[in-house]
Each structure stands twice: as structure tokens, then as C-alpha cells.
Amino acid sequence: MSRLDSFIRRLEAQRACLGFAAGQIRAVAGPVLELGLGNGRTYDHLRELLPEREIFVFERAVNAHPDCIPDAAHLILGDVRATLPQARRRLPGPAALAHLDVGTGDAAQNAALAAWLSGALPPLLAHGAWVVSDQALAAPTLIAHPPPAGVAPERYFLYHHRAK
Secondary structure, three states, X not given: OOHHHHHHXXXXXXXXHHHHHHHHOOOOOOOEEEEOOXXXXXXXXXXXXXXXXXXXXXXXXXXXXXXXOOOHHHEEEOOHHHHHHHHHHOOOOOEEEEEEOOOOOOHHHHXXXXXXXHHHOHHHEEEEEEEEEOOOOOOOOEEEEOOOOOOOOOOOEEEEEOOO
């Protein structure tokens, strides 16, 4: 498969998983967390999917389209390993949805970050929250869910958070 076809399939999987998760959180109160702003496409999509939700974005450095940059109150800048543990003070409550788009071309670096996020993310989530991720996560409270129809397994990942 060409890199272009792979990219297209990843974006289609991302959109399908976000749409599914957005439908699942209707009864779950809380904001949305977007880890990795990139150029802002997914943030923009989340604003359309969930216009009633506050979206807090975590990004190392902003390089997004000007129309897709959150305001200062909703943009948390810096390395996620430093900013995520402190986020509870800025959030209005536990998150109903978290989207993680944090992968790079380095498999070892991705695995290390996913392992760290597996421990750091669940304390910020509401019971019943959903996580949509480009990386596989492993946490006792994150229950893996199969992707929507048409999305290949392990192309994108869905988790339902069940707080203990």
C-alpha cells in the first residue's frame, strides 16, 4: 500500500472512530481533550462534532492553520509529559472524550509515550468516557472496543473508560 493510501485510510479510520465516540458520550458530562493539535484538522472536526463541549488542546508548539487554533484558555502548551499531569487544575471536570494523535515515525518513541499515557490519562477521564487513539494503550480502566465497521483492526484504537 502506498504511503498516500495508508494516510487516507488512517484519516478515514480517525474520522469514523471520532464519530462513533462522539455518539457514545452524549450522557457523559465533561470536556474533550485533544492531545496533539498538529495542523488543527481534527480539532476543527471535534468542534463540529461536539459544538457544546469545551475542547482542551495539548500541543508542544503550535503550527496549525490560524482558524484551527484554540483560544489561550483552551490551549495547553508544552511537552505533554509535563502538562498533562497538571491539567486537572485547568479542566472544569473529568473529560468525557480524549483524542490522542501523538504518533511519530519512531516506533520505540511511540511505544514509550503510549505506555506513559496509559497511566497518566485515566485519572483525567470521567467514568464512561471514551478514548480515541492513534496508539495502542494498556490500562486496567481502559476497555478496548472494536473499531467501527470498515476500520481495520489496529488502524486506530477505541477505549471505554470504566473507573474503579
